[in-house]
Structure formats: structure tokens, C-alpha cells
Amino acid sequence: MLPNYTVNIMAWLRSPIKGVMLDISGVLKNGNVAIPGSIEAVQRLRKCGLKLRFVTNETQLSRHDLTEKLRRIGFQLHENEVFPxxxxxxxxxxxxxxxxxxxxxxxxxxxxxxxxxxxxxxxxxxxxxxxxxxxxxxxxxxxxxxxxxxxxxxxxxxxxxxxxxxxxxxxxxxxxxxxxxxxxxxxxVGKPSSSFFATPLKDMGLDSSEVVMIGDDIESDVGGAQKCGMRGVLVRTGKFRPERDENHPNVKPDAVVNDLAQGVELILSSESFKSLIKHE
Amino acid sequence: MASCFRSLKAVLIDLSGTLHVENDVIPGSIEALNRLRKSGLALRFVTNTTKESRSFLLSRLSSLGFDIKAEEVFTSLLAARSLVESLKVRPYLFLEDEALEDFQGIETDNPNAVVVGLAPSMFEYNHMNRAFRLLQDGAHLIAIHKSKYYRTKEGLSLGPGPFVEGLEFASGQKARIVGKPAPDFFSTALSDVGVKPEEAVMVGDDVLLDVGGALDAGLQGILVKTGKYREGDEGKLKQVLNTSFVVSDFAAAVDFILKELGTQK
The missing domain is CATH 3.40.50.1000 (HAD superfamily/HAD-like)
Structure with a gap:
């Protein structure tokens, strides 16, 4: 079966990807349950040497408890990678x-x-x-x-x-x-504020053009990331609703993917896209 | 000056702040209402209450000495009820017990509409979330009115408006407002007496809801300087209100109406 993601190829390829920001709720997990494939997807990103930060609007838990909760679900991450x-x-x-x-x-x-x-x-x-x-x-x-x-x-x-x-x-x-x-x-204070994204960006030591944000909120995640120069990827998990989010009047995601696993696949295959375009 | 009430047939009257403030009669109002009745004009009382049922209002008015019949009183609660009936929906009701009486007999199981009145005990997360989920499933959102806050003995308190606004934001759905200043509210009261908007005048103390709403609905409006009136309120109107339509109290409003009626004879 072909993966039915959509990607704005020119915007996607405008610069190499060196870091990834992930939203938590609706991307890694729903409630207390990991979204299938997301634990492995985070591991794949780490193995490829991409810088990784978790950027969330979660305020029902402290930073420490949120990190612990994700660990219990099966994610490997450190508290100082989490930005609530x-x-x-x-x-x-x-x-x-x-x-x-x-x-x-x-x-x-x-x-x-x-x-x-x-x-x-x-x-x-x-x-x-x-x-x-x-x-x-x-x-x-x-x-x-x-x-x-x-x-x-x-x-x-x-x-x-x-x-x-x-x-x-x-x-x-x-x-x-x-x-x-x-x-x-x-x-x-939180997504989609640009000053909120600035802290994890600075922590990664990367320019916003080198970073991709993946989230399930078309406005807070995708719109907010794009506003400060990142590429924004929308996942079709969590609160995603096709009729409302795929044709948003103001925000056009750089890519729309079925889930985090497919988003990571897209990121890791970007170099081969480039070679395809060069051949043409 | 030509009469501004050439074809006047009905007067709509606000209750709280116009005829009385809580349990105090605004001086001269009882006699003025009796004089107005003798003129033969049709009278209807229109109020934005969301906390008190019509029978509660009537017993208070009668204990204060006003001669007002049940069928003359139009409340935003009853307007919400008739909207619910005409849409044939089952409402999830944000109402306190004393107001529920006006919704007796309305089917509320398996709701497919949300009706928001002033219900402090229900303005908390679980009820709000229930309402939000119903709206996600396509329920109608009906606001009895959208006032921001009201004054209590302990100070200002949040009205239904902020919670309606919050539900609108989360659901992406605009609420239908049934009370003043919704034009339908005025026209429902007028159609009850078979009078056209241009043949009616509204008297009230709230410059935007009573007077602004009436003008938008095609009625004339008289502002009384009692109740919540504050100096300069008439300047908040987007429409132009002749200064003769701003009067000291309800008795002065009646004098004005009767005098203008007299000039056409």
C-alpha cells in the first residue's frame, strides 16, 4: 500500500533537516496510550543523530511528572529535552x-x-x-x-x-x-507563540530553517512553527479532523502524514528526494 | 414638531431597572403604568431574565403593586423555550432550578442542543465539556443572552456571556442569541399583539439592549435614567437618539408618549 502523505516538495527541500520538535499529546500518545509506531519512530530519529526536543502545551502535569509519564508509556527521553x-x-x-x-x-x-x-x-x-x-x-x-x-x-x-x-x-x-x-x-506563553519556540531552538543551537515541527494542532503546532521559520508537519492522529484541518483557511502544512512513524520516514528519506530532483 | 408616534399602537416595557429595582418600585411607575393602560395602547413586558421563571417574576411584580398579566410578559427564557420547540431539539440546559420551571415538559434526554442561561453552579469543567462534545456532534448552541457580568452584593460576577463565548471559540460555532437585543425577541412580542415594529416603542434602562436593540429591530426607543443607566450612556449608541427620547424615569416616558399621542388628535 502506498503511503498517502502529501508534501510541499519545494518548501520541504529548501534546507537540510538537522533537528525535530515533537508535540506530545496526539503525536506520541493519546491519554496514557502510545500511538502505534511512535516509540520506535522517536528511536529512529535519535539513531540518525537528529537533535530532538519535545515541545508541548501540556500544563496538567509538571515537567518532571510529564517526562516520567512518557517514560512509563515506553518513550526514551530526558527531562531537559521537554519544553512545556x-x-x-x-x-x-x-x-x-x-x-x-x-x-x-x-x-x-x-x-x-x-x-x-x-x-x-x-x-x-x-x-x-x-x-x-x-x-x-x-x-x-x-x-x-x-x-x-x-x-x-x-x-x-x-x-x-x-x-x-x-x-x-x-x-x-x-x-x-x-x-x-x-x-x-x-x-x-506556549505554542503558537514564537518566543516560546525560541527557547528550544536556542537549546538545539539550530536555525529555525533547519528544524521541522510535527504536531496534531494545525494552528498551534504547524502555524506557530511556520511563523518562526520552521517547517510544520501535520499528523492525522490525536485531535486531527480531516474536514477541518486539511483545508485550513490560513495554515498550509509543509507536509501532512498519517502518523509520527510516517513523518519520521519522510524526514529520513528527504535526502533521496533531493537526488531524484537532481536527476531530472 | 410632527408627532413622532403618528401610528403608535404598542409599547414594550423593560422590567428590572425600569419599573423596579429588586424589591423597590421606581417612584411613580405604578400610576404611570395605569395611565398608559387607559390610553388603549397594547402593552408587553420584555425582559432578559435567565434566573427567574415567569411565575416568579409575576408574583414579585404583583406583590410590588403592579397590574401585569402572565400573557403580557415575554422573557428571554420563554423565547429560548419557543426556539427549542420550533427547532424540535432536546436541550442540554445551563439553568438554575428556579428557571427550570419555564422548561417543564421539554424533552431533555439524549440532548442535541445546548441552551446557556445564567447558571453559576454549572459553569464548571465537566458541564462545559459535556456541552462542547454535544456541539462537536452538531448540536445547536443557543444563548439566552450574552451579558458579560452582573452586579451582586459581593461584587461583580461573571454572566453567561463569557461561557457562551468560550464554547463558541472551542467549537467554532456561533451561538444564536434569543434575548434582547436580538430583533426576533422584539418582533415575537409585537406579533403577539399584531403590531408592526414601526408602530411600537420600547422603554428601558439599558441603552444597548433595550434602546439599541429596539432601533435595530425597527421600533423606536426611549431610554430611562433609572436602574443601570449611567450618565452619558446614550453616547454608546451607534444610532442617533433624539434627546427628547432620553427621560428621567418611566413616569416621564409615559408622559412623553401620551403627550405625543395627544398631538395627533
């Missing part, structure tokens, strides 16, 4: 000397342990999931209405993601609600 929004948010808060009111999941609080949360002068919204209550939303709303210079941060702006029992609302729903109520515009 919470540590980036902590750096931003420290830089701006802001004390946050945290509307986040209790399991991610440990990443904020060194941040002063007394007399809050901004609100940080993460994927608090079942910890989004009216009372907590209202407390955040009232603080933002009382502050002279209110600031609202959001750890990503995803619409939804796929769990084992179906699609789940992501943080974007609740951030949008607070924006509508307060008239503020939230600053995104």
Missing part, C-alpha cells in the same frame, strides 16, 4: 516581577514553587481541567477588574485535545471567557 509552558511562564513572571494568581491544575503547581503568589497583580490560566470552577473563574475575573494594570497570561490557547474517552476542552475556552468578560487580550 510552565517553566517559560515562571521566567516571564520573574522577568516582569509579577505575582500571579494561578488558575492552573494542582499538579503543575510545583513548577511555580519559587514564584511569589502573595498580593497577585496578574492572572495565569492553564489547563486546569476539572479544577475550572465558577468560583475560581470569578475570582480571576474580579482580580482583573480591580487591578489598575491588569495582565492576563494563558499557557497556550488550544481549543481541545483528544483523551481516551473523547475530545476535551482545552485552556482556550476559559481564557476566551475571561477575555470576553474583562475586555483584555491574553498573552500566550
Amino acid at each position: 509552558p510552565a517553566p517559560a511562564m515562571v521566567e516571564t513572571l520573574k522577568g516582569l516581577r509579577l505575582n500571579p494568581m494561578l488558575l492552573v491544575h494542582p499538579k503543575v503547581l510545583i513548577d511555580f514553587k519559587d514564584v511569589d503568589q502573595s498580593n497577585p497583580n496578574c492572572v495565569v490560566v492553564g489547563d486546569a481541567a476539572e479544577h475550572f470552577t465558577y468560583e475560581r473563574m470569578n475570582s480571576a475575573f474580579r482580580l482583573l477588574m480591580e487591578l489598575k494594570n491588569p495582565k492576563l497570561f494563558t499557557l497556550g490557547r488550544g481549543r481541545y485535545y483528544l483523551e481516551e474517552d473523547g475530545l476535551c476542552l482545552d485552556v482556550g475556552c476559559f481564557t476566551t471567557a475571561l477575555e470576553f468578560a474583562t475586555g483584555l487580550k491574553a498573552e500566550v
